[in-house]
Amino acid sequence: MADLLWRPAPRSRLTAASPPRSPRWRLLPSAIILAVVALVVLIVPLVVELNEQYVDLAIANQPPSAAHLFGTDELGRDVLLRCVYALRVSLTVGVVAALISALVGTAVGALAGSIGGWFDRILMRVVDAIASVPHLLLGIVIVAILRPSLSAVIISIALTHWLTAARIVRSEVLSLRTRPFIDAAIVGGASRLQVMTRHLLPNVAPQVLLATTLMVPHAVWHETALSFLGLGLPPHAASIGNMINDAQRSLLIGGWWMSLAPGLLLIITTLAVSGVSGVWRDRLNPKRRTELTW
Amino acid sequence: MVNLEIDRVSVRFALKGATVEAVNDVSLRIRPGECVALVGESGCGKTVLASALLGFLPGNAETSGSARLGDVDLLAASDHELATTIRGRQIGLIPQSPASHLTPVRTARSQLEEAARVLGGDALQAAERAGLLPEHLDRYPHELSGGMAQRVANALALVGDPWLLIADEPTTGLDRDLVDGLLDEFRRLVDDGHAVLLITHDLAAAHRIADRIAVMYAGRIVEVGPAHEVLDNAKHPYSRGLANALPERDFLPIPGQPPLLTDLPAGCAFAPRCEQATAICEDRPVLTDDPHAVACHRPC
Amino acid sequence: MLTANGVTAGYREPVITDVSLTVQPGRTVGLAGPSGSGKSTLARVLALLHKPFGGTVEIDGETVTGFRFQAVQRTRIGVLFQQPRLSVDPRFTLRQAIAEPLKNQDRVEELASLVMLTDDLLGRRPHEVSDGQLQRACLARALALNPRYLICDEMTTMLDASTTAALVGVIRAYQRESNAGVLAISHDATLLTRWADETVRLSAPRPR
Numbered sequence: 069m070a071d072l073l074w075r076p077a078p079r080s081r082l083t084a085a086s087p088p089r090s091p092r093w094r095l096l097p098s099a100i101i102l103a104v105v106a107l108v109v110l111i112v113p114l115v116v117e118l119n120e121q122y123v124d125l126a127i128a129n130q131p132p133s134a135a136h137l138f139g140t141d142e143l144g145r146d147v148l149l150r151c152v153y154a155l156r157v158s159l160t161v162g163v164v165a166a167l168i169s170a171l172v173g174t175a176v177g178a179l180a181g182s183i184g185g186w187f188d189r190i191l192m193r194v195v196d197a198i199a200s201v202p203h204l205l206l207g208i209v210i211v212a213i214l215r216p217s218l219s220a221v222i223i224s225i226a227l228t229h230w231l232t233a234a235r236i237v238r239s240e241v242l243s244l245r246t247r248p249f250i251d252a253a254i255v256g257g258a259s260r261l262q263v264m265t266r267h268l269l270p271n272v273a274p275q276v277l278l279a280t281t282l283m284v285p286h287a288v289w290h291e292t293a294l295s296f297l298g299l300g301l302p303p304h305a306a307s308i309g310n311m312i313n314d315a316q317r318s319l320l321i322g323g324w325w326m327s328l329a330p331g332l333l334l335i336i337t338t339l340a341v342s343g344v345s346g347v348w349r350d351r352l353n354p355k356r357r358t359e360l361t362w
Numbered sequence: 363m364v365n366l367e368i369d370r371v372s373v374r375f376a377l378k379g380a381t382v383e384a385v386n387d388v389s390l391r392i393r394p395g396e397c398v399a400l401v402g403e404s405g406c407g408k409t410v411l412a413s414a415l416l417g418f419l420p421g422n423a424e425t426s427g428s429a430r431l432g433d434v435d436l437l438a439a440s441d442h443e444l445a446t447t448i449r450g451r452q453i454g455l456i457p458q459s460p461a462s463h464l465t466p467v468r469t470a471r472s473q474l475e476e477a478a479r480v481l482g483g484d485a486l487q488a489a490e491r492a493g494l495l496p497e498h499l500d501r502y503p504h505e506l507s508g509g510m511a512q513r514v515a516n517a518l519a520l521v522g523d524p525w526l527l528i529a530d531e532p533t534t535g536l537d538r539d540l541v542d543g544l545l546d547e548f549r550r551l552v553d554d555g556h557a558v559l560l561i562t563h564d565l566a567a568a569h570r571i572a573d574r575i576a577v578m579y580a581g582r583i584v585e586v587g588p589a590h591e592v593l594d595n596a597k598h599p600y601s602r603g604l605a606n607a608l609p610e611r612d613f614l615p616i617p618g619q620p621p622l623l624t625d626l627p628a629g630c631a632f633a634p635r636c637e638q639a640t641a642i643c644e645d646r647p648v649l650t651d652d653p654h655a656v657a658c659h660r661p662c
Numbered sequence: 663m664l665t666a667n668g669v670t671a672g673y674r675e676p677v678i679t680d681v682s683l684t685v686q687p688g689r690t691v692g693l694a695g696p697s698g699s700g701k702s703t704l705a706r707v708l709a710l711l712h713k714p715f716g717g718t719v720e721i722d723g724e725t726v727t728g729f730r731f732q733a734v735q736r737t738r739i740g741v742l743f744q745q746p747r748l749s750v751d752p753r754f755t756l757r758q759a760i761a762e763p764l765k766n767q768d769r770v771e772e773l774a775s776l777v778m779l780t781d782d783l784l785g786r787r788p789h790e791v792s793d794g795q796l797q798r799a800c801l802a803r804a805l806a807l808n809p810r811y812l813i814c815d816e817m818t819t820m821l822d823a824s825t826t827a828a829l830v831g832v833i834r835a836y837q838r839e840s841n842a843g844v845l846a847i848s849h850d851a852t853l854l855t856r857w858a859d860e861t862v863r864l865s866a867p868r869p870r
Contacts, residue, residue, distance in 0.1 A: 074374070074426050077419035078441055248749040251711050252803065254730055256763030257737040266762070267751050403822035405792025508697060534819060537696050537849045563822040566852075607823035609856035615828035619778060619795070 098343030105337050109156045118153045118306060129323055138329040141311075142318055147329050153306040155333055161222055162288035168226035169287075170280040173233025174269075180234070181241025182264060192238070195231050203228045204293060211299045221300050225287045233279050240272040281345040285338030292334060308334050364432045364452075366392040366415075366526055366557070371427035371437065373407070373414050380624040384410040386581040387427070389649070394525050397548060397558040399568035399589070401604070402578035403620065408561045411578075412530050416455060417444040431526075450481045454519030456529035460511040463518075464503040470514045471499035474521060481522030491554075492517035493547060509540045516547060526557045533567050545571045565608060569593050577601045580621055580631035587654030597654065597661040600632045630659070638662075663687065664739075664811045664843055669707055669717035676715055677703045683862060685811060685843040692858030693847045699864040701847045705815040708845060710736045722810065737763070740804030744816035746796035750788045756799040757784040763806045773802040777832055794825035801829055805836055811843045812836075818848060830857055 124144035132139045138147035180191040198206070207224040214220035244250065245268065253263050288308075294300035295309025303310060308330045315326035373385040384407040392398050400408045413419050415429055415436050429436040431452060439448065449455070457463040465473055474485035489499060492513045503511060512532070519527055529548065533541040541564075548558050549571045562568055568575050569589055576586040577598065585598040596602035603616035618635035621627060627634065633643040642659045649657040664685040670676050678700035685691050685708075695701050706712035707719060710726060710733035719726040721735050728734070743749045750759045756779065761770050774784055777798040788796055797817065804812060812833060818826040837844060846858050854861045 074372075074424045075438070077373070077414065077421075077423040077425050077437070078417055078439065078444070248743040248745065249751045251706075251709070252741060252743070252749055252800070253751075253762060254711060255709055255736050255739055255741050256803065256807065258762075260731050270753055271751070403792065403825060404794055404820060538851060539696065563820075565823055604823050607827040609823075609826075609850070609853045613827050613830070613856050615831060616824045619780070620792075622782070 094343035095347045098340040098347075101336060101340040102344060105155065105159075105340070108152055109159060112149075112152045113156060116149060118149055121304065129318065129321065131323075132325055139323070139325040141314065141326050142323070147311075147326055150306045150311060151308075151330050151333050154308045154311055154330060155337065157218070157301065157305070157307045158288045158291055158309075158334070159284075159337070161218070161225065161291040162284045162286075165222045165225035165229065165287040165291075166280050166283035168222070169230040169283060170233045170276055171230075172226065173230035173235075173279075174237050174272075174276055176230065177234040177237025178241055178264065178268065178272075181238040182245060182260070182268065184242075188238070195234055198228070199231050203290065207290060207294060208297070208299055211294060216299055216301065218301060221291055221294055224294065225290045229283055229287060229290075232283070233276055236275050236279055237272050240275060241268050244268055244271055278345060278348060281348075282342060285341045288334065288338055364394070364525065366559075367428075367430040368392075368411075368415075369428050369430065371411065371414065371425065371429055373410050373419065373423055373425050375420070376422050376424065377624075382623045383626055384581055384623055385414065386626075388578075388581075388583050389427075390576055390583065390586065392526065392557045392559055394557050395552060395555050396574065397552045397560060397572045399560040399562060399572035399575045400578055401562060401565060401568050401575055403563055405623070406578045406620065407581040407623070408578050409530055412528050412559070412561055415528065416449060416453060417441060450477070450519075450522040450524065452524050452526060454522065454524040454527045456519050456527055456532050457515055458531045458534060460515035461503060461506075461508065463515050464511060466503050469500050469502055470494070470506070470517075473514070474499070474517055477518050477521040483521040483523055485517075485521060488517045488520040488523075489514075491520055491551075508536060509543055512536070512540070512544055513547070520551075525555070526559065527551065528559045528561070530561045531563070532560070533562060533564055541567060542570070565593065565604060577604065580626060581623060582631065582657065583649060584632065584658065585654075585656045586649070587652075587656075591654050597656040598632075598658045599636045599638055599662060602662050630657075663720070663722060664708060664845075665720040666704065666708055667718045667720065669704065669714045669719070671703050671707050671712060671714035671717075672700070678864070680717070681864070682717075683708070683845075685845050687810065687843045688837060688841040689860075690837070690844040690846055690858045692854035692861035693845060693864065694849065694851060694854055694861055695864030697849070701864055702815055704864070705741075705813050705845065705847055708811075709739050709741045709813050711741070737807045738810045740807070740809035740812045742797070742800055742804050742812070742814045742817040744819045746793050746800050746820060747788060749800050750796060752788055755785055755787055756791065756796075759788075759799050760784075760802045760806065763803060769806065773806055774799075776805065776836075777802045778828070793820040794822065797821060797825070797829065801832060808840060809842060810840075811845070813845045813847075815847045816849070817846075818850070818853065826853070 122145060126144065127140050128142050128144040130136060130140045136146050136148065138151065141147055176191060180188040206228050210224035210227055211220050214223060250263060250267060253267060258266065291300060291307065292309035295307045296313045298313065300309050301307045311330040312327055315323065318326045368388060368390040371385060371388045375382040375384060388411060390398065402408050414425055417436065417439065425437045427437065431448065434448065436448065474489060478485040494513050494517055498510055506514060532544060536544065545567060548560065552558050560568060560572060572589045574586060575589045575592040576583050577592065577600065579600050585592055585596065585601045592601055593605050596605055600616065606612040607615055616635060621631055628646065629644040630647050633639040638660045640660065647657045647659050649655050666681060666683045668680045668682055670679050672678065681704060683704065693701055693704065703712065707714050710719065710729050713729040721738060724735060726733060726735060757770055760773055761767050764770065779795065779798050779802065783791060783795055797820065817829070833844060836842060846854060848854050
């Protein structure tokens with residue numbers, strides 16, 4: 069037989085492997101930015117120590133220069149170094165809070181979805197009730213009860229952000245548990261716990277992990293907002309919110325760099341996180357693109 | 363008169379570390395007023411062939427050969443060309459599960475009228491040809507019985523007055539009565555001058571309405587001919603085995619399993635399962651050029 | 663004996679009302695009827711997967727008191743469904759699917775050879791095999807715990823004639839060896855005449 073002339077099949081809009089909205093071009097820059105941020109945040113604090121009580125009014129309010137790339141603040145502290153420390157705190161808060169909220173959300177969603185009936189209805193009304201209160205307001209109340217501290221901020225964010233994970237897990241579990249393979253497992257002698265751990269949780273895990281990473285930037289912003297309002301970390305601690313809060317006063321004397329540096333770092337880092345997870349989300353299931361928010 | 367000329371079409375998919383040869387060197391001609399059934403077990407490549415004809419292959423597919431409809435080669439045409447001149451206008455698709463093919467929130471009439479606006483056909487005429495009464499049209503899909511939903515899907519495929527209808531496993535999951543009703547509808551359309559390509563694993567359905575049956579095995583057509591000839595007087599051992607496996611006949615399976623499409627033998631793909639295979643079967647048999655054609659060195 | 667006594671069952675509305683059916687060990691009962699007549703609902707009740715509104719299910723003389731997770735007798739029953747693709751966890755390989763009910767993994771090979779699945783296929787996931795190959799794996803899984811009764815709910819719908827004949831052949835061989843009872847549900851009357859010892863028809867649902 070003669071050699072066949074192969075040509076690629078014409079791309080159909082309906083079956084194209086990469087949907088047009090897939091922001092794949094974001095993957096590489098986002099991944100590089102994330103890697104750089106992670107390295108800097110992990111390594112710099114090992115090399116350069118930040119003395120949070122340090123004051124040197126002789127070099128206060130200096131604009132960016134070779135010695136201080138992002139300038140100095142009103143107490144003469146290096147803005148870049150404080151930014152690095154602040155980002156570390158913010159990312160820690162973001163990651164830990166996102167993990168806790170994913171755990172709480174998965175537990176609630178899995179219970180509601182697998183037990184169903186009245187239990188499900190009551191649990192989901194609780195979720196609706198919490199969702200109806202603005203997150204920030206609820207977060208402020210929780211911090212106010214617990215007194216501002218790192219763990220209070222984390223708890224406040226986690227307790228207001230598990231709702232998304234709970235809803236995702238519940239709806240996935242509800243649709244999974246009517247599948248014949250669950251029936252087959254039951255007839256095969258599986259217990260409720262085995263069905264949960266072998267079939268339901270592993271099948272929702274990718275969705276939950278994705279929701280968790282999408283939660284990280286959200287949680288970072290939340291922490292920033294709490295600190296900005298003076299309800300987050302102690303005022304001397306380096307956190308992005310504290311820095312932007314402090315920098316407000318300096319704006320009046322022309323100290324733009326004190327707001328710009330932490331603000332830009334926050335925006336770039338959170339965009340990078342959502343850029344990476346956004347591409348992952350599209351790969352996971354293009355049909356689900358609208359179910360999760362950026 | 364326009365025919366569909368499928369000429370030496372092959373489709374393969376590039377996967378990591380393997381190539382799936384889903385359709386291999388398939389030639390088939392379909393004329394108006396004729397129903398051709400493409401029969402084979404699931405995974406033999408028949409749905410891939412249908413997708414190729416409609417331009418619905420995924421991005422990692424490659425094709426060779428041609429499928430000519432008039433002066434258009436369906437395998438080389440752009441998506442835009444297929445969408446504006448072929449799909450719905452020259453080729454209608456009858457889906458596998460009509461109930462999920464219809465939009466649940468709109469009535470049959472509004473869906474038909476939308477299709478008519480896009481394709482420039484007549485919704486009411488199509489509905490009538492599909493055997494729908496006017497009072498059925500104002501129902502929502504969940505208010506339609508399985509048979510009625512199937513007729514709405516048929517009407518949708520007929521709106522643009524295509525001469526060729528491709529039906530991919532239309533009988534799966536339907537009751538025997540509904541299957542018979544649907545097949546009779548197809549027969550009526552064929553007698554009206556349409557051509558129907560019926561893709562199915564259901565030999566009984568193929569036997570009931572097809573003029574010609576093409577039997578596909580491991581991506582190749584191994585036998586094609588008049589329906590009753592292929593079923594009652596099969597020349598290829600695979601077709602013969604398939605016909606004999608019917609519950610109204612011997613009800614005995616063909617021994618063995620089909621080869622993997624990633625690892626096809628160089629010779630006859632059926633030889634490992636064939637009682638009559640000899641050394642000659644290590645060469646690939648060629649489909650003969652008869653009205654009842656077979657690709658076998660030792661036909662029954 | 664697997665018996666349904668006056669079973670009324672459904673979801674919100676009853677689909678079947680006061681239905682009785684008996685499957686004797688070693689026998690094959692065919693169950694026919696148009697769609698919507700409640701064949702699948704009856705199958706799910708007899709597989710102890712769906713609690714009926716009324717009536718009882720008896721298995722080898724014991725009256726079943728709990729359904730789904732509460733059904734202690736459920737491992738005495740094997741089930742096969744219409745859509746093999748939905749019947750296997752998409753993350754599992756065929757080997758894992760067959761092994762799921764087993765405590766002793768050694769039997770996977772034996773079960774796989776019973777349904778003629780090769781080693782190469784056992785390592786694949788559902789999306790990498792055909793409906794026929796997947797249904798073979800489902801049959802191996804259903805036979806894993808040596809069930810006393812096998813319930814086949816439209817098992818052959820997605821299968822070609824040869825695979826249908828092959829799987830029915832495997833089920834008959836298992837039946838001869840174990841004297842299990844089989845409930846075969848199908849809309850294909852020809853198949854049931856050939857396969858079943860007797861066929862019961864459910865009538866069409868009453869129009870509401």
